[in-house]
Amino acid sequence: MRLSLLLRGAAVLLVVLAGTAPVAALDDLTADPARIEEMTYDLCTFERALGSEERTAAATYIATAMEERGLSVRTGRFSYSNCYFDPPLALSSNIIGVREGASDRIVIISAHYDTAVPETPGADDNAAGVATMLEVAGILNDTPLNHTVYFIAFSGEETGLEGSTRWLADNPDLHDRIVAAINLDCIASGDRLLASTLPQHRWILGALPPSACIEETPEQLLDAARGDEHAFRAAGIPALRLYERDSHAIIHTADDRPERLNYTLAAECARIVAGTIVGIDTAGEAPEVDLRIEDGKVVFRTSEDTPVEVLVDGTSLGVLPSGSVTLPGGPHVVQVVTYGPTGAKAVATVMGEGVEIVPPAASGNAVTIPWGADPGEDPMIHLTFAAVPLSYRLDRPEEVVRVDGYFDGILIRDLEDGHAIIPTPGPHSFAVVAHGPDDAVLGADRADFSISSYGMVDLDGGILQVDEPGGVTCSASAHTYTYNYTPGERYHITVGCDYRDTADAFLQTAEFRVEGPGDLKSDRRFFDVPVLNDSRREEIGFWLEPEGPGTYNWTIFSSEGDREATGTGSLVLR
Secondary structure (H helix, E strand, C coil): CEECCCCCCCCCEECCCCCCCCHHHHHCCCCCHHHHHHHHHHHCCCCCECCCCCHHHHHHHHHHHHHHCCCEEEEEEEEECCCCCCCCCEEEEEEEEEECCCCCCEEEEEEECCECCCCCCCHHHHHHHHHHHHHHHHHCCCCCCCCEEEEEEECCCCCCCHHHHHHHHHCHHHHHHEEEEEEECCCCCCCCEEEEECHHHHHHHHHCCCCCCECCCCHHHCCCEECCHHHHHHCCCCEEEEECHHHHHCCCCCCCCHHHCCHHHHHHHHHHHHHHHHHCCCCCCCCCEEEEEECCEEEEEECCCCCCEEEECCEEEEECCCCCEECECCEEEEEEEEECCCCCEEEEEEEEECECCCCCCCCCCCEECCCCECCCCCCCEEECCCCEEECCEECCHHHCCEEEEEECCEEECCCCCCEEEECCCEEEEEEEEEECHHHCEEEEEEEEEEECCCCEEEEEEEEEEEECCCCCEEEEEECEEEECCCCCCEEEEEEEEEEECCCCCCCCEEEEEEEECCCEEEEEEEECCCCCCCCEEEEEEEEECCCCCEEEEEEEEEEECCEEEEEEEEEEEC
């Protein structure tokens, strides 16, 4: 589990619902706490933090366990940006076990296997989650299924959801086939499980089988942590997270040991997940939906009055009532999405014109936005949440009749505090206007912010070295990567600069330089001070934002005196 900023009015919905999974099928889905405990202990014998050599052994252990449960196993490798491992290019792997179903619809069950820091067992975070995921694979082994099920052990979760983000970027053809993704993260401490999903994906909660071990989450804990489910939410895929509240006292510490965990709770989690898979295993009927734009307003109707998600120009505005969204001037592409009880998806799309919208001026200050940067402020606040809560605070609530929100000029009438949206990457504006009786304007506020892309890939661009073991040696090694081009994806490339002043050679200046696309130039200079050993390591980082397929090169250079070395790295996008 990766901790993140806690925002007021966070954008997830957590509830308890008795599900629709067939009781007869659930009676046969029995999980064994002892098996989960044994595997948790086994995984905790491996050091699984970033850079550890034992991560490969842990991945092999998981792959073998998947094969023993009848899964078809593959791996997906990706790189970390830290340049100081040995070897310098740090690689990790997602382990994917696939059980083929009768249809091409997919359900994802995931759990990350990396740990946040070295020398921590990572039992609850998240060896037990991986063991529980594998228990689900085992108890479903003899159950006929229509859906194909992917069991994925992600790496890189603790350093930025890198494994799940990379897998989604590498498999764009699977996105539309994924019915739901269920992520297990910290599920074996305490005696209660929590279930979280976005409001537009509430249908998943209806598939949860009855359980005394699931309860509603207190509001103050909403979105207190983020896991791999956020990467799926950012991709518009229905995602459910199962976790528990008692892990926060031990995670990322040496106390996160396997003997402290509740394996009965982990087994109940496995039963719930298996029952949910059975419960959504039929295609079902998708609701019918009509969509139109009238005088700039988004108007829709569904056949079964199901919740509808509204998307305008790629930004999800969340679940909203018909007619509550008014588009600003110019052409727009609008989609509405709704789901049946087993995840059958209905999408309607329309293009239309907006109307001129001018937020009313305000002389008072009855409403304020508690986060974000002031308009034009540089740098603005940067968020990496998949879902962002449009939060506000009422200074005189007894006088306010309604609050209207303006997101990038889109008017959302009667905006609720903390309403969840999923913006596209890039800069955005958010304004609120408080109205009193007779539509009088009581106050207004505005904040600017930016969303960092979840399509962000860290690459190890190479390493530059200057070594003085009595003489001077310069070296440069760069790397080449080949990926499928994904529009909007950004690449953060890091080059390590390693200056080793191990001998009192000469009074020289060591230079480390990177030159790349778009006239990019950056350098570091280290000065050799006689007598002192002033060895040091730094990094040069830069961004690539490719506009299309092609080859993007960068040149790295190191020198001292008359000694120098160069290397060229490449990103090949097909």
